Amino acid sequence: MSNIWTIARREYKLFFFSPIAYVFLFVTLLLLGLFFYLDLFFAVTTQQFVPGAQRTIQLYIFPMLFLGIPVLTMRTIADENRSGTLELLLTAPIHDWELVIGKWLGSLLFFLTSTLVTLVYPLILNFQLDPGIDWGVVISAYTGLILLISTMCAVGVSVSSFFSNPVAAMFASLGMMIIFWIIGSPAQVTGGTFTQVLGYLGFPDHFYDSFMRGIIRAQDVIFYVSMTIFALALGSTSVETRRWR
């Protein structure tokens, strides 16, 4: 366990070593703030709608999932492989899975930090609105978001372990995320067992229909947790088989 923590801590620090993380945080949070301000502005001037607490998440989810996570997790293992530092990590007395989980945990902690900052918007909204906002929905939505981030980070780290070129890893994990984002769509139109299975695998379906509406269902939690575990297991196997290649 302590090995995982050692690796995660280094990984977390590394995000703040590269300018990419700062630029990502700055741009994402700036845009979020701008949209939030516009929402409030229109709500006040037109007096027609009340901005929801989930609005921030809706805006935040896309730059993070389709830019932030693929770009920032691309180097986690691919870079260690390219620069040769993987050789020293894999000859140190640590298990391959400890390395992969450590990398995932470090990435997850970084995106949690970023997500934590976005909580200021529901807080502001709470002060602006009377009688405040529905915190139950906020808690549920953020729980779902964290699970989604965890799964996506696991996919990113796992994909990274297959490559020694970070850019290739980035495109591959971006592709994976798009696939899992749209894979469930056919199930909404047609029936059939196959499309139903695909429908179950869709990442957004377990999020928008439940967590975003303030419902925390065990089946959705289990879905994200098991997808995370599956991706991490795949990543560990990939690191292990790397030795044999």
Next chain:
Amino acid sequence: MIHVSNLTKEYGNRRAVNEISFKVEKGEIVGFLGPNGAGKTTTMRILTGYLPPSSGKVEIGGYDIMEHSIQARRLIGYMPETVPLHQDMTVYEYLKFMADLRKIKNAKQRVNEVLAQLHLEERASGYISKLSKGLKQRVGLAQAILHQPEVLILDEPTIGLDPAQIIEVRNLIRQIGKQHTVLLSTHILPEAQQVCNRVLIINKGNIIAEDTTEHLQARLAGSQRVILRVRGEISPLLPLIEHTPGVLRISRQNDDTLEFETPHAEDARPQVARAAIEAGFELLELHAVSLSLEEIFLQLTHEDAPVPMTTSEPAEQ
């Protein structure tokens, strides 16, 4: 401490290491010599558990490197040839990170000790990416000795260092070698001669010689070359000693010097000396020149090269 038996590694169809076996005992410093692509790095990578062998067995301190990998890896300190370090960390951060992975108690204290031992204190807060090649090499060595490993495996440890640092690193290796086991690869032959108790010469995946440096020289040179120098013209002496028993080949090097060969088993030096003095020559010099390790190495690793001491036929072409 290191026990390798019938180790083979294949990359596709190419056999990089071919059924090699050797042992390294505790407290030994063993040099791994060979030309580029001989299989040194591959062997070391298998020994450290980075690559799995195609067949054969490696035991480190009694632990099989495949079956009890973690226990075996705990005993090993390893510095790869390219010294891959995390460029984005400071020297201190990096060593602390490696110390934590090794679960060293009092990690901070130990890191400071190693920093002092390798004269890296002043660079401790500098980023690794900004270090020169020689300093990176020292950081690589520092991470290898952090946990005071039973077995130290060093791939080309002195490459890229300046002469003063080379001497320091060699002294350090000798010092570590007193209590621990060291296996180092090198292509600098005097280094092997100075540092190692024993050398393994590897070529094309096979161990072609294994012995102490002294024995290797003696064994490979079945006979020794002897230089004889007298005052004045030496030519009249030639026919006199030509028929002395034990003198093999004789050649005049200079006006006053000649060289002959004599087998170790039947050293002709005393007879030659007597003959020269009895004939009224003033003997100035009579000494054996052994083959340098360099010559032996070339003999062993170049198939086509003529082997001067064992064949009398000149190479064709």
